Amino acid sequence: MPGERPARGRESMTQVVARRLRDSIQSGELEPGARVRQETVAAELGVSRIPVREALRQLESEGLVVIVPNSGAKVAVLDFEEYTEIYKMRERLEPLAFSESVGRLTGEQRDDIARLLAELEAVTGDGQAYLEGDRRFHLACYAGVPTPRLLKMIVDFWNTTQRYRRILIGTFSRDDYELNNFEHRLIAEAALNGSTRRGEDLIRMHIERSRLRLSHHRGLFDR
Numbered sequence: 001m002p003g004e005r006p007a008r009g010r011e012s013m014t015q016v017v018a019r020r021l022r023d024s025i026q027s028g029e030l031e032p033g034a035r036v037r038q039e040t041v042a043a044e045l046g047v048s049r050i051p052v053r054e055a056l057r058q059l060e061s062e063g064l065v066v067i068v069p070n071s072g073a074k075v076a077v078l079d080f081e082e083y084t085e086i087y088k089m090r091e092r093l094e095p096l097a098f099s100e101s102v103g104r105l106t107g108e109q110r111d112d113i114a115r116l117l118a119e120l121e122a123v124t125g126d127g128q129a130y131l132e133g134d135r136r137f138h139l140a141c142y143a144g145v146p147t148p149r150l151l152k153m154i155v156d157f158w159n160t161t162q163r164y165r166r167i168l169i170g171t172f173s174r175d176d177y178e179l180n181n182f183e184h185r186l187i188a189e190a191a192l193n194g195s196t197r198r199g200e201d202l203i204r205m206h207i208e209r210s211r212l213r214l215s216h217h218r219g220l221f222d223r
Helices: 013-027 038-045 049-061 080-104 107-122 127-141 148-171 174-193 196-214 218-222
Strands: 065-068 072-075
Touching: 013 038, 013 049, 013 148, 038 049, 049 065, 080 127, 080 148, 080 174, 080 196, 107 127, 107 174, 127 148, 127 174, 148 196, 174 196
Parallel strands: none
Antiparallel strands: 065 072
């Protein structure tokens, strides 16, 4: 599935380190602005500094860390304006991904969409599990996209904003979860029925609503 990790057995040491650091950043274990010391990471993971350095370069390309010459790496800090910019780009890119995907979905990929929707609804109210399920569901809808570059852009945007979605979901009420679930059901229905234009509109509105919701919680970026 697009955006999912490669099988562990095929991961290089650099990929292992990048995955561990990416998970720590997205979970909030490594806060925005925190220093990421190569020697500390190498010692914790039992590797040399070479794969750590390469992993940090990879994460810099994803927008998750900033490497400052003669200073080292820090977890990237995203301000409200940057977050808004990313979401506006998502509002255009993800409907495109949906339209490119729906006509190319295999039977297995269509089954994945239905399964992941059910799994997502089953964890309603569990913020962290819901975030992970939400990501898997959306990326499943784009599984038929034939252009890796488009998918990479989308996945990078999801990665960059993960921490802020994690904080935002802490403000969700039961009604907020139910509205999200309702929108997801409509998106899944459009994907499975091949309703391209309807799906594009639904995804655009779904992302826009998240962006506007965050505009009422700008203080989250001060955490």
